[in-house]
Amino acid sequence: MATYAAPLREIRFVLNEVLNAEQLSKLPGYEDATPDLFDAVLEEAAKLCVNELLPLNLSGDKEGCHYENGVVRTPAGFKEAYTKFIDGGWTSLSCDPDFGGQGMPHLLELVVQELICSCNISFGMYPGLSHGAYNALAQHGTDELKQRYLPKIVDGTWSGTMCLTEPHCGTDLGLMRSKAEPRGDGSYAISGTKIFISAGEQDLTENIIHLVLAKLPDAPPGVKGISLFVVPKFLPNEDGTPGIRNGVMCGSIEHKMGIKANSTCVMNFEGAQGWLIGEAHKGMRCMFTMMNAARLGVGMQGLGLSEISYQTAAAYAKDRRQMRSLDPKKQDHTASADPIIVHPDVRRMLMTMRANTEACRALAYWVGMLLDISHKHPDPEKRLEADDLVALLTPIVKAYLTDHGFNAANLAVQVHGGHGYIHDYGVEQFVRDARITQIYEGTNGIQALDLVGRKMPQNMGRLMRRFFHPVSAYLETQMENPNMLEFLGPLAKAFGKLQMATATVAQKAFARPEEAGAASSDYLRLFSLVALGYMWAQMAEVALKKVESDDKAFYEAKLINARFFMQKLLPEHGALFVNIMAGGKVLMELPAEAF
Amino acid sequence: MKLLVAVKRVIDYNVKVRVKADQTGVDLANVKMSMNPFDEIAVEEAVRLKEAGIATEVVVVSLGVLQSQETLRTALAMGADRAILVQTDAELQPLAVAKLLKAVVDKEAPQLVILGKQAIDDDSNQTGQMLAALLDWPQATFASKVVVAGSEATVTREIDGGLETLAVSLPAIITTDLRLNEPRYASLPNIMKAKKKPLDVIDPASLGVDIAPRLTTLKVTEPPKRQGGVKVASVADLVAKLRTEAKVI
Numbered sequence: 001m002a003t004y005a006a007p008l009r010e011i012r013f014v015l016n017e018v019l020n021a022e023q024l025s026k027l028p029g030y031e032d033a034t035p036d037l038f039d040a041v042l043e044e045a046a047k048l049c050v051n052e053l054l055p056l057n058l059s060g061d062k063e064g065c066h067y068e069n070g071v072v073r074t075p076a077g078f079k080e081a082y083t084k085f086i087d088g089g090w091t092s093l094s095c096d097p098d099f100g101g102q103g104m105p106h107l108l109e110l111v112v113q114e115l116i117c118s119c120n121i122s123f124g125m126y127p128g129l130s131h132g133a134y135n136a137l138a139q140h141g142t143d144e145l146k147q148r149y150l151p152k153i154v155d156g157t158w159s160g161t162m163c164l165t166e167p168h169c170g171t172d173l174g175l176m177r178s179k180a181e182p183r184g185d186g187s188y189a190i191s192g193t194k195i196f197i198s199a200g201e202q203d204l205t206e207n208i209i210h211l212v213l214a215k216l217p218d219a220p221p222g223v224k225g226i227s228l229f230v231v232p233k234f235l236p237n238e239d240g241t242p243g244i245r246n247g248v249m250c251g252s253i254e255h256k257m258g259i260k261a262n263s264t265c266v267m268n269f270e271g272a273q274g275w276l277i278g279e280a281h282k283g284m285r286c287m288f289t290m291m292n293a294a295r296l297g298v299g300m301q302g303l304g305l306s307e308i309s310y311q312t313a314a315a316y317a318k319d320r321r322q323m324r325s326l327d328p329k330k331q332d333h334t335a336s337a338d339p340i341i342v343h344p345d346v347r348r349m350l351m352t353m354r355a356n357t358e359a360c361r362a363l364a365y366w367v368g369m370l371l372d373i374s375h376k377h378p379d380p381e382k383r384l385e386a387d388d389l390v391a392l393l394t395p396i397v398k399a400y401l402t403d404h405g406f407n408a409a410n411l412a413v414q415v416h417g418g419h420g421y422i423h424d425y426g427v428e429q430f431v432r433d434a435r436i437t438q439i440y441e442g443t444n445g446i447q448a449l450d451l452v453g454r455k456m457p458q459n460m461g462r463l464m465r466r467f468f469h470p471v472s473a474y475l476e477t478q479m480e481n482p483n484m485l486e487f488l489g490p491l492a493k494a495f496g497k498l499q500m501a502t503a504t505v506a507q508k509a510f511a512r513p514e515e516a517g518a519a520s521s522d523y524l525r526l527f528s529l530v531a532l533g534y535m536w537a538q539m540a541e542v543a544l545k546k547v548e549s550d551d552k553a554f555y556e557a558k559l560i561n562a563r564f565f566m567q568k569l570l571p572e573h574g575a576l577f578v579n580i581m582a583g584g585k586v587l588m589e590l591p592a593e594a595f
Numbered sequence: 596m597k598l599l600v601a602v603k604r605v606i607d608y609n610v611k612v613r614v615k616a617d618q619t620g621v622d623l624a625n626v627k628m629s630m631n632p633f634d635e636i637a638v639e640e641a642v643r644l645k646e647a648g649i650a651t652e653v654v655v656v657s658l659g660v661l662q663s664q665e666t667l668r669t670a671l672a673m674g675a676d677r678a679i680l681v682q683t684d685a686e687l688q689p690l691a692v693a694k695l696l697k698a699v700v701d702k703e704a705p706q707l708v709i710l711g712k713q714a715i716d717d718d719s720n721q722t723g724q725m726l727a728a729l730l731d732w733p734q735a736t737f738a739s740k741v742v743v744a745g746s747e748a749t750v751t752r753e754i755d756g757g758l759e760t761l762a763v764s765l766p767a768i769i770t771t772d773l774r775l776n777e778p779r780y781a782s783l784p785n786i787m788k789a790k791k792k793p794l795d796v797i798d799p800a801s802l803g804v805d806i807a808p809r810l811t812t813l814k815v816t817e818p819p820k821r822q823g824g825v826k827v828a829s830v831a832d833l834v835a836k837l838r839t840e841a842k843v844i
Contacts, residue, residue, distance in 0.1 A: 005609070008627075037790055040668055043629075044781050089783035102783055551625045 002426040003315035006046030027376040053120040060261030067253045072201040082204040086156030099150040107368035117304025122261035132290040133160020140278035140286040159205040163194040163212040174222035178214035189271040200265030201250035207242040208233040228283035229274035247272035258432030298441045299397035302405030309412035310353040317341040353408040355565040359532035392463040395447035400528035402437035409434045448520035490566040491533040494573040518584020526576040536562045598641045599705035602634040604666040605716040618814040633711025636771040639778040642674035671789035672781035678794040691806035693725035698802035712770040723770035733763040737772040
């Protein structure tokens with residue numbers, strides 16, 4: 001059975017001991033964001049997630065969503081849980097107080113997302129998508145649009161969606177066909193078919209606010225001709241209540257591999273009334289406001305799933321008895337077999353899950369904190385530096401954390417043996433739920449291209465230097481600490497390879513762009529391993545200072561996991577490096593018709 | 596009407612309790628602590644009385660270490676108006692707690708004091724009763740339903756034989772049982788507001804109460820491990836064993 005307790009001690013370790021997140025409370029507007037408030041918020045969030053959302057995860061997967069005549073019904077219990085969720089004000093956490101938000105840092109929002117995603121990723125997507133719509137409207141909408149829609153999205157009585165994909169255009173939005181015709185009153189008539197629209201239709205909220213990409217009649221071709229519109233399911237009355245039905249209908253829902261309790265909809269727009277967000281033809285820019293936040297959010301889905309996968313597998317491994325320990329001294333002769341956690345290969349799986357998850361958490365929270373600094377720091381130079389790092393690390397968080405989420409779920413099935421393959425144990429669901437996270441919000445291949453094609457060359461490599469310089473400086477200062485050498489040695493080696501690979505890819509790509517494409521996924525993974533190694537080195541540094549404290553067991557476990565990462569996981573960088581250096585020629589040799 | 600609710604910070608009900616190696620007590624180092632579940636029910640009941648317009652102010656009080664402030668903040672986030680911590684690192688036994696609470700009651704003059712029937716750490720089930728005796732107020736313990744009207748509270752109690760209904764005149768003491776209500780989740784805005792609500796910390800010495808323990812803990816041990824059972828062949832066999840071996844019938 002799924003086993004999960006919110007890892008609040010782990011979370012506090014990263015927030016308070018590694019990142020010193022208290023620094024956020026020094027930023028204007030975040031004065032209340034102190035560690036004791038974080039604690040109080042997370043305690044309550046954990047209670048709600050574990051008591052209300054987790055029990056609906058397996059039943060929601062089994063039942064799925066129901067579609068009938070354009071109406072979608074979510075699985076039993078979802079409506080009640082959503083009501084509790086919005087009554088608690090959880091949709092308002094990081095939103096602007098001007099629209100009823102609580103004005104808390106994005107970092108705290110990310111942490112709460114981790115808890116939600118561990119317990120029920122399908123549920124989490126309903127408020128998650130609304131938050132994406134909130135971001136785009138808050139940043140690019142007119143005051144009138146903001147006043148009309150934001151308060152109800154913030155309090156959760158209305159939800160939001162992102163309508164991008166069409167049957168023939170997924171990754172390549174330049175192929176878009178949906179049209180927007182001016183109606184002469186400042187609004188537009190939107191027509192077209194959108195597919196794969198998460199939470200496009202549901203029975204949780206009284207109105208659904210679609211953010212839709214479409215082309216104006218005078219639009220230039222390609223992605224430079226796309227505009228963003230807000231299209232409500234019900235047109236709001238003057239008093240703010242939902243009024244007449246707009247011309248947007250859910251045509252069907254998809255039957256899919258995972259996240260079955262979240263509705264994935266075909267949305268048909270037939271002259272639906274909509275209003276422009278931001279400038280005409282500049283919709284992609286607005287959409288990326290949503291996408292960047294959403295990509296971090298998808299990373300948290302990977303993290304959340306890896307955490308519950310680990311906890312479930314660890315509990316099972318301590319309980320399930322099969323075979324004898326290979327070490328006679330460790331055999332338990334009061335029983336006829338030993339718990340499988342005695343077996344080295346089971347430990348290999350559990351520690352691979354855990355050592356990755358803990359470093360992924362540190363990385364994601366660091367990016368969350370940088371996001372807040374990039375918005376609120378009074379010094380423009382600090383803001384720019386943080387913004388650069390967020391831009392650089394977002395594809396890493398999205399791709400690596402979701403790859404790890406899937407791998408961890410898969411390992412959890414393996415630890416369970418045959419029982420892991422059985423639905424009622426709840427573990428195979430994690431695999432199916434995790435699989436989409438590697439695909440949506442830009443496939444992980446697209447994330448890799450974003451990293452090598454966009455982030456690497458940006459401002460003559462300025463973004464890369466924002467990461468490389470602090471790592472170099474850290475290695476240099478820490479080298480004087482003899483207890484740190486066992487962690488710094490492997491990190492320095494991998495970091496050196498990353499720098500060489502970076503120079504090589506940048507140089508080759510300049511002459512032949514296909515080389516960047518060929519190297520991209522390996523390069524993203526190499527970069528990720530170095531970033532996680534950097535996180536582990538910092539976590540080990542904290543643990544070394546506290547290992548003699550009264551929480552000895554916690555810090556000793558940190559050091560063992562740091563060691564495991566350096567000895568058993570980081571070496572993968574060597575193979576990645578060799579792959580990258582071999583270049584991409586061989587990939588392109590086979591003619592397409594030979595496939 | 597002013598209500599006073601007493602809350603205790605205890606080891607979390609989900610935590611597997613470990614006895615210290617030297618048998619002096621239970622290991623509390625780095626263990627998750629939270630509000631005693633019966634006290635959560637007491638806070639919930641008080642907040643509901645306030646929401647129903649019967650109570651005007653809900654004051655929560657805790658006695659113990661500095662970290663009990665977190666427990667008080669939880670109560671404030673659930674809807675209590677202000678908090679008092681009588682801060683001490685000393686071991687507090689039920690009589691000392693009752694005496695300290697009496698001193699707080701004398702100062703605050705509430706019309707009703709609601710407490711959990713017992714705390715899940717020591718399971719004493721004494722404080723409410725002792726407080727009633729010290730104040731010479733009526734008491735209604737193990738409440739599963741509370742109706743306050745005018746100067747009287749009608750309380751349904753869970754007793755061995757079923758349910759008993761008592762009317763007590765106010766001021767009075769009520770202790771809560773599990774079925775009284777289901778405590779709410781604190782909402783995010785209320786968690787934020789709780790941070791700004793008043794929380795007074797007072798020194799037990801200023802209350803002029805003798806809190807010296809009257810009982811000495813000799814040692815703390817885990818309950819004996821459960822022995823494996825046996826399968827009996829027949830009902831007659833079972834009855835015989837119950838009679839001759841277990842000696843329960």
